[in-house]
Amino acid sequence: MSETTGVEMRIIPDRLRSRLQRAMRSWEVLLVAVAVGVFTFNSLASPFFLDAWNLSDATFNFTEKAMIAFAMALLIIAGEIDLSVASIIALASTAMGAAVQLGFDTPALLLIGLGTGLLCGAFNGFLVTGLGLPSIVVTIGTLSLFRGIAYMVLGDQSYGGYPSSFAWFGQGYVWWVITVEMVIFAICAVVFWIVLHFTQFGRTVYAIGNNPTAALFSGIRVARVKFTLFLLTGLMSGLAAVCLTSRLASTRPSIALGWELEVVTMVVLGGVSILGGSGTIPGVVLAAIIMGMVTFGLGLLNVPGIVMSIFVGLLLISVIAIPRLLGLVKVRLT
Amino acid sequence: MSITRRIFTSTVAALALTAGTSGAMAQDDPVRIALLVKALGIGFFEAARDGAMEAAEELGNVEVIYTGPTDTTAEGQIEVINSLIAQGVDAIAISANDPDAVAPALRRAQQRGITVISWDSGVAEDARELHLAPSSDALIGNTIIKLAADHLPDGGQVAVLSATSTSTNQNTWIAEMNAVMGDYPGIEVVATVYGDDLADKSYREATGLMQTYPDLDAIIAPTSVGIVAAARAVEDAGKVGEVNVTGLGLPSEMASAIDSGASQSFAIWNPIDLGYSATVLAYNLATDAAEAGPGATIPMGRMGDLTLDDSGTGAMSDPFTYDASNIERFKDVF
Numbered sequence: 191m192s193e194t195t196g197v198e199m200r201i202i203p204d205r206l207r208s209r210l211q212r213a214m215r216s217w218e219v220l221l222v223a224v225a226v227g228v229f230t231f232n233s234l235a236s237p238f239f240l241d242a243w244n245l246s247d248a249t250f251n252f253t254e255k256a257m258i259a260f261a262m263a264l265l266i267i268a269g270e271i272d273l274s275v276a277s278i279i280a281l282a283s284t285a286m287g288a289a290v291q292l293g294f295d296t297p298a299l300l301l302i303g304l305g306t307g308l309l310c311g312a313f314n315g316f317l318v319t320g321l322g323l324p325s326i327v328v329t330i331g332t333l334s335l336f337r338g339i340a341y342m343v344l345g346d347q348s349y350g351g352y353p354s355s356f357a358w359f360g361q362g363y364v365w366w367v368i369t370v371e372m373v374i375f376a377i378c379a380v381v382f383w384i385v386l387h388f389t390q391f392g393r394t395v396y397a398i399g400n401n402p403t404a405a406l407f408s409g410i411r412v413a414r415v416k417f418t419l420f421l422l423t424g425l426m427s428g429l430a431a432v433c434l435t436s437r438l439a440s441t442r443p444s445i446a447l448g449w450e451l452e453v454v455t456m457v458v459l460g461g462v463s464i465l466g467g468s469g470t471i472p473g474v475v476l477a478a479i480i481m482g483m484v485t486f487g488l489g490l491l492n493v494p495g496i497v498m499s500i501f502v503g504l505l506l507i508s509v510i511a512i513p514r515l516l517g518l519v520k521v522r523l524t
Numbered sequence: 525m526s527i528t529r530r531i532f533t534s535t536v537a538a539l540a541l542t543a544g545t546s547g548a549m550a551q552d553d554p555v556r557i558a559l560l561v562k563a564l565g566i567g568f569f570e571a572a573r574d575g576a577m578e579a580a581e582e583l584g585n586v587e588v589i590y591t592g593p594t595d596t597t598a599e600g601q602i603e604v605i606n607s608l609i610a611q612g613v614d615a616i617a618i619s620a621n622d623p624d625a626v627a628p629a630l631r632r633a634q635q636r637g638i639t640v641i642s643w644d645s646g647v648a649e650d651a652r653e654l655h656l657a658p659s660s661d662a663l664i665g666n667t668i669i670k671l672a673a674d675h676l677p678d679g680g681q682v683a684v685l686s687a688t689s690t691s692t693n694q695n696t697w698i699a700e701m702n703a704v705m706g707d708y709p710g711i712e713v714v715a716t717v718y719g720d721d722l723a724d725k726s727y728r729e730a731t732g733l734m735q736t737y738p739d740l741d742a743i744i745a746p747t748s749v750g751i752v753a754a755a756r757a758v759e760d761a762g763k764v765g766e767v768n769v770t771g772l773g774l775p776s777e778m779a780s781a782i783d784s785g786a787s788q789s790f791a792i793w794n795p796i797d798l799g800y801s802a803t804v805l806a807y808n809l810a811t812d813a814a815e816a817g818p819g820a821t822i823p824m825g826r827m828g829d830l831t832l833d834d835s836g837t838g839a840m841s842d843p844f845t846y847d848a849s850n851i852e853r854f855k856d857v858f
Binding site: 437440447448490 | 565604
């Protein structure tokens with residue numbers, strides 16, 4: 191073709207880098223590298239790390255938090271945040287504990303746990319979307335409010351006596367070392383992956399996060415989507431409450447204290463921009479596994495929790511800073 | 525202990541452990557006992573660790589793993605328990621943040637052949653082999669009156685400043701004290717007042733006692749709030765040397781009262797003895813040198829023998845007496 195015209199054809203690529211090249215530079219690949227590094231280090235550092243049962247136990251370090259992190263990822267991508275998640279766990283767990291005292295059985299407990307989560311999520315969602323208040327302020331308020339109610343009900347007491355069938359969620363095994371929580375975690379991961387990356391709803395979440403005003407003028411019901419996301423976060427916190435309560439077989443108002451920050455750390459480490467607009471579910475899954483493996487590996491070496499917090503903090507900062515630093519170096523060199 | 529020093533020692537310990545796992549295994553396997561505390565960075569528990577180290581030195585082939593979560597949560601302790609199970613330690617001696625929540629994890633440890641005992645703060649009966657209580661109600665009741673009587677060889681008037689009139693602990697101790705009054709002839713309890721564990725109310729009640737009973741020789745306050753308030757009331761009333769304040773208190777809070785002479789001596793459990801005894805007990809059970817059960821007697825080194833009741837609980841000793849001779853050493857501990 192070009193011979194006949196005698197004009198040299200120039201191909202203008204529609205992408206600057208090939209699909210493979212882009213994949214190589216993505217956040218997820220960086221996280222996979224970190225995960226492999228953590229895994230290798232742990233295997234070399236402790237002879238107890240590579241053991242199916244031990245690894246199975248270790249997943250409890252992250253499965254419940256990750257369930258919330260999936261919903262939180264969507265919320266943060268949409269430009270909002272929910273800091274009350276750990277307090278929702280406390281309130282949902284207290285509600286379930288109270289229900290046990292009234293003689294309710296496992297199916298009812300599950301519904302009460304999830305229902306309390308939904309109600310709390312609806313309350314947050316209403317304050318943010320209905321009254322137009324900033325979500326960080328609203329959820330700092332409900333962080334105190336929800337746990338405060340749990341403290342009012344329980345004081346220094348605790349609820350126990352959960353039916354033995356309720357233990358299935360947090361202590362049960364589906365097959366060999368595969369725990370029920372792992373399966374719930376995997377199902378949630380797939381569902382959220384599909385919702386965020388392959389549905390119209392997922393696209394609207396990104397659109398809102400990138401520019402809520404433009405999204406509104408494009409005909410997206412911004413308030414309704416945000417409200418749904420708060421509901422979803424509440425629901426997932428309720429689910430985490432069911433799993434955690436089942437695992438502990440008891441409820442105290444101090445349950446899951448401080449988890450909100452670990453969940454947000456997980457989401458940010460997973461590559462979700464804290465300013466909204468970008469992030470992926472596979473990234474959050476990898477971040478959850480990395481955080482679980484780092485704490486478990488350091489635990490095997492009996493590193494005190496204070497040092498562990500320092501490690502997680504450094505990990506977060508370095509994973510986020512290194513690509514930026516490399517970028518700066520590259521700019522200097524060219 | 526400063527934070528840098530703690531991080532340093534723990535890092536060294538972690539490195540030593542990593543390096544040691546390959547080499548040390550070849551020798552006689554040490555008995556690995558985990559002293560699992562409510563949270564790291566608490567003076568009381570660091571003193572217990574010193575006691576555990578003392579026991580380890582005395583027993584010889586013992587490796588003590590001093591560990592715990594960063595803050596006093598059951599979830600944090602469960603993560604630590606999981607990592608201890610994974611390491612296959614021989615024994616776990618736990619001071620629990622929640623008697624019920626840690627029970628499922630401890631039961632799993634027992635299923636995997638790990639000896640579990642609780643100390644200081646107990647756990648559910650079926651989740652441990654024995655519970656080491658620092659003292660018993662009878663021993664405490666006897667100690668508080670003995671502390672007053674020791675400084676009144678010719679007898680005298682004493683009054684009790686308690687917490688609230690419904691405080692179970694204090695009421696039990698006072699009842700036990702009254703039961704042994706016959707052993708202390710010449711000592712007369714003239715009144716029992718309640719400061720509600722509030723500093724200002726306790727102060728007023730103590731002042732009131734000195735006005736109502738001008739010949740009062742001692743105030744017994746079996747509460748750490750009341751004893752400090754009473755000592756200050758005695759100092760302010762200028763009755764140092766006339767009225768001796770004693771009871772149960774914390775060395776850090778009582779150091780100035782000992783210095784001023786408002787208090788000759790007071791008592792509370794000794795965390796060093798507690799850590800020491802827990803370690804020896806765990807060692808004896810883990811090496812099958814002794815067996816726990818109702819009525820069993822288990823040796824605990826220099827602290828004598830521990831006798832278990834029907835619930836598998838045993839009392840270590842009389843509360844430890846603190847006075848001018850040892851307050852300097854303990855006031856920085858707890």
